Amino acid sequence: MAGEYRLLLANARQLVLVCGHGEQYLLREGMARLDVLHDASLVVGLDGYIKAVGPADVIHRHFAGATFESKIDCTGKCVLPGLVDAHTHPVWAGDRVHEFAMKLAGASYMEIHQAGGGIHFTVEHTRKATEEELFTTFKHRLERMRRAGSTLVECKSGYGLNLETELKMLRVIERARQSMDIGISSTYCGAHSVPKGKTATEATDDIINNHLPKLKELQQSGEIHVNNIDVFCEKGVFDLDSTRRILQAGKDTGLQINFHGDELHPMKSAELGAELGAQAISHLEEISDEGIAAMAKARCAAVLLPTTAYMLRLKQPQARRMLDEGVIVALGSDFNPNAYCFSMPMVMHLACVNMKMSMNEALAAATINAAYALGKSDTHGSIEIGKQGDLVIINSSRWEHLIYQFGGHQTLIDYVIIKGKVVYKNESCGITSSY
Numbered sequence: 001m002a003g004e005y006r007l008l009l010a011n012a013r014q015l016v017l018v019c020g021h022g023e024q025y026l027l028r029e030g031m032a033r034l035d036v037l038h039d040a041s042l043v044v045g046l047d048g049y050i051k052a053v054g055p056a057d058v059i060h061r062h063f064a065g066a067t068f069e070s071k072i073d074c075t076g077k078c079v080l081p082g083l084v085d086a087h088t089h090p091v092w093a094g095d096r097v098h099e100f101a102m103k104l105a106g107a108s109y110m111e112i113h114q115a116g117g118g119i120h121f122t123v124e125h126t127r128k129a130t131e132e133e134l135f136t137t138f139k140h141r142l143e144r145m146r147r148a149g150s151t152l153v154e155c156k157s158g159y160g161l162n163l164e165t166e167l168k169m170l171r172v173i174e175r176a177r178q179s180m181d182i183g184i185s186s187t188y189c190g191a192h193s194v195p196k197g198k199t200a201t202e203a204t205d206d207i208i209n210n211h212l213p214k215l216k217e218l219q220q221s222g223e224i225h226v227n228n229i230d231v232f233c234e235k236g237v238f239d240l241d242s243t244r245r246i247l248q249a250g251k252d253t254g255l256q257i258n259f260h261g262d263e264l265h266p267m268k269s270a271e272l273g274a275e276l277g278a279q280a281i282s283h284l285e286e287i288s289d290e291g292i293a294a295m296a297k298a299r300c301a302a303v304l305l306p307t308t309a310y311m312l313r314l315k316q317p318q319a320r321r322m323l324d325e326g327v328i329v330a331l332g333s334d335f336n337p338n339a340y341c342f343s344m345p346m347v348m349h350l351a352c353v354n355m356k357m358s359m360n361e362a363l364a365a366a367t368i369n370a371a372y373a374l375g376k377s378d379t380h381g382s383i384e385i386g387k388q389g390d391l392v393i394i395n396s397s398r399w400e401h402l403i404y405q406f407g408g409h410q411t412l413i414d415y416v417i418i419k420g421k422v423v424y425k426n427e428s429c430g431i432t433s434s435y
């Protein structure tokens with residue numbers, strides 16, 4: 001076939017499609033048995049979308065007369081879909097390394113929060129930071145996520161709590177969305193905590209009467225693009241009733257519901273999310289049996305966050321139980337000043353070891369199911385014709401090394417590609433990493 005294309009990935013030892021038949025998400029056997037091609041090639045068009053994928057000899061014959069802007073020889077290497085990070089808090093000032101020391105010494109997350117630290121500490125610093133300062137650190141964090149293989153990232157506001165700073169954060173996210181080669185799903189999380197000086201009811205009223213109408217106005221004028229609405233539904237933060245009011249109001253303005261629930265205490269958040277038609281709920285360490293059944297029935301994705309359970313020494317979310325009962329399980333890094341981790345490969349490793357997922361399940365949860373949690377599985381999360389050419393090339397002959405080598409992704413990942421464009425190339429590209 002003649003014509004001009006953006007990229008040819010040639011002769012990959014393994015090309016991990018994840019799925020190949022337009023699936024929106026994977027469950028049980030679908031997750032357990034991923035689609036993998038051997039000795040395969042792939043073509044991305046000038047528009048950044050995948051045009052062909054298949055056995056190397058077939059692709060090379062078919063595209064014999066074509067020209068490519070770039071060609072990468074993947075002999076002996078593996079190609080995977082770009083990873084999708086379904087939960088991050090990446091815009092903030094004021095790290096909390098001192099609180100990490102306090103937690104190691106025995107303080108709980110909520111003890112620090114109730115004493116005015118935690119989210120409150122970060123809010124204080126984020127309110128003072130300029131938009132430029134926030135953008136600079138955010139950009140750097142997105143670059144680090146990309147180097148670890150993430151090509152689509154959910155990004156929350158939530159360290160402003162007042163309208164002015166929430167909008168500042170959303171503008172910073174919008175700037176990255178427009179100026180950087182990375183997929184972003186933007187989340188308004190003004191109900192991340194009850195701001196000092198307000199009751200939860202006052203904060204709820206402020207969000208519904210002031211924040212959401214302003215957000216709608218800015219969405220309509222095209223100044224910002226927000227995809228999801230989030231609330232921290234937790235004892236001592238927003239109770240079930242306030243959560244319901246905020247999420248419903250957000251849904252009424254056209255946002256997808258995607259919120260924090262059942263993390264530290266059983267709140268019946270899962271049941272609420274299923275009832276409201278939430279696209280996803282995160283955390284769920286304390287989910288009830290009824291909540292699991294309700295989420296499975298409502299096709300509401302469970303975004304599990306292994307770093308949080310690990311760092312806060314919480315009980316692990318019941319991933320096995322959810323998988324067995326037909327819940328759509330996704331993964332996120334939860335990058336934030338409490339859980340400082342950019343790396344989805346490390347998240348997958350923790351999900352396997354601590355939550356007892358298989359490597360196939362973890363990869364499906366970090367690709368197609370994470371894309372589903374963001375309402376983006378039409379374009380992301382698997383290697384299929386018509387989807388975005390978002391790809392990761394690792395220098396190993398078996399893709400599982402990406403999970404197996406805990407912290408090894410920095411050496412393993414040779415290239416990260418978004419819409420067929422190389423956005424990261426490893427300096428030490430070419431050195432084998434399987435030993």
Ligand SMILES: N=CN[C@@H](CCC(=O)O)C(=O)O
Binds near residue numbers: 232260263338
């Ligand atoms: N649990 C609520 N939100 C975050 C933590 C945010 C923070 O502590 O700054 C989470 O998902 O873990």
Ligand SMILES: [Zn+2]
Binds near residue numbers: 087089260336
């Ligand atoms: Zn979170």
